[in-house]
Amino acid sequence: MANIKELSKIPERLTSGHRLCSGCGASIAVRQVLMGTTSPVVTAAATGCLEVATTIYPYTAWAVPFIHNAFENVAATISGAETAYRALKKKGKITKDIKFVAFGGDGGTYDIGLQSLSGALERGHNFVYVCYDNEAYMNTGIQRSGATPTGASTTTAPAGKVSYGKPQIRKDLTAIVAAHHIPYAAQGCISHWNDLVTKSQKAFAIEGPAFLNVFSPCHRGWRYPQSDTIKIAKLAVETGFWPLIEFENGKWSFTYRPKERKPVVEFLKTQGRFKHLFKEENKPVLGRIQKDIDTHWNYLEKLTQATSA
């Protein structure tokens, strides 16, 4: 459990003045995650909104060491930094205890950076990987990604006369990561800050790779008023659209369970990207989305039971 008084004492690592949109979920995700440790941190980010908006030369919003290398290789880049740290520490050239954390968008993580992430997890580097998941390639103008949910309209899978948006389901990245049998992986959401900071504390505390998949709404891409970011994030959790789960030493568990899961339309209807689904001809898609969520929820229930012993 995180204590808000204690957290407020941790100096800001990502400072204000960056050029992410107001109400952007990404910066909230980063700040909450970085509250998970009081140790010095070295940060890295993949190409994407977070990186381009926080490091426009000659300015930087990062009060801690930061590196951006390219789009698909943040996990490999942090591998190199973390290994250099171990090499130099072994030789006594550096004495401090340092934590390493990499941030990637869903594009940089689910898609183009998946190989590099998988390699780094398998090699067992001591780092935390954070996917700030806004369910599309926002930086390049809201294109579909492997994280884009069924029915969302994006600029490369737009709703049209013969299309209801993305027909496929999104990848279960957290499960893919857990399949590497790393010590810790979890899904968090910026609306549930205590849950997320607690998960981040665990991720930073363990030896070896840890992974956080953080639901980070983007009002530009999802088309809702910027003031609604937290409200919409909360609805994703309350509807089961984004389950708050955790994979710790081989065991799956829910860290938060809504008393009663709200219908997913409560979440979908708040955003322009799903607007077309409410047309008469697309109603079956709404049904399918609800069914997919129920199926996945039941699967998670069984998974937690199966691994709880």
Add this chain to the structure above:
Amino acid sequence: MRERMPGKMHQDETRCKAVILTTHFNGWHGIYFKLNSNNMPTKTKQKEKTKNIVALTGDQAASEAMRQIDPDVVAAYPITPQTEIVMNFSQFVDDGKVSTEMIHVESEHSAMSACVGSAVSGARTMTATSANGLALMWEIVYIAASTRLPIVMPVVNRALSAPINIHCDHSDSMGARDSGWIQIYCENAQEVYENVIVAVKVAEHKKILLPVMVCQDGFITSHGVEGIEIFPDDKVKKFIGEYKLEHTLIDVDNPVTYGPLDLQDFYFEHKRQQSEAMKNAITTIPEVLAEFNRTFGKSHDLIEEYRLNDAQIGIVALSSTVGTTKTVVDELRKEGLKVGLLKPRFFRPFPKERITKALAGLKAVAVLDRSESFSNEGGPLFTEIKAALYESAKRPLVTNYIYGLGGRDIFPEDIKKVYKDLEDIKKNGKVGSLVNYLGVRD
């Protein structure tokens, strides 16, 4: 024997005698040589007390230099014909012969990405690759140079796909000639060994700070055994000194942002600085080489001129073909022909002044390219040399030969034919065909 050994090194007798083949076949297709069971260099002959001559392949020479350099971090991925470097070095790591942390990455893209993360953190960092591996890391090859990181990378030259081919040509590294890396081309395994050591010092020089590729010919050099003089470990260590980066990523007390978004207002200036670094390199590398020569009793230079002084016609070539050409030069000289040879050791930075000066007195010059540029204007070495000569008041007639693609052998007869063509050009005072192909069925 010599006739059937295309591209073999031109060696003095001492070295030839020192070659002892304690090899057995290892691995697929029986191409790999292995020295003893643990891949350690075999001590062969102590010709002079001070010289330690061992039998090594080009790949082993590169890994032996890496052992002595003892980099903090190596991140690499295997690809023929570079694989042996990674294998040998991994053995050094696992036998505790080096203090290096090895990152067994899942691809070359991640190899170069991890190298960037490591070098920027203040660790002396190396990798190695060939062909498709270099192509896969392309994006980050540019980023490494533009971030001004002194990464050293042996490149074992191999043809680029398609069609897939594991043998030597220079299409891989030549494609990367404008990536901002320094490029050294090695005539033989001895040079591989020495140039890898030189590369560290060049890359890390305060006035340069650029990554370096040390290129050797796949299989011809990488898998051919030579007697190589190995310097004492402590002397190498002393020569290369410590890697000290001014602002490291992991200096948490002095946080730095690396790799920012750099737009219209600054990007150009940063690129301009990068060009300046390459300009510094052309004047600074000779200083490093002079120190190397003083320390190890060698005579390295940006270029090597072979019997060029009074020559009337000459060939320009890179890497192992230089050895074959030297043999031909010697033969033709015996027949009284005034032939010579120019070997650019460094291709990046391009030693323009030195090359144009060396060629100025010749009547006709043939440039041998082991890669195509598909510009219809000849190979990359040719077009650069031709352009460089444009400003010379006295310049020879020039012609180009593309040869050896996909590992096609080049024989002394081929080179003799080139010299014969040059004789004709000299006589006629004009070049017939500008771009020619050597040793290909038309």
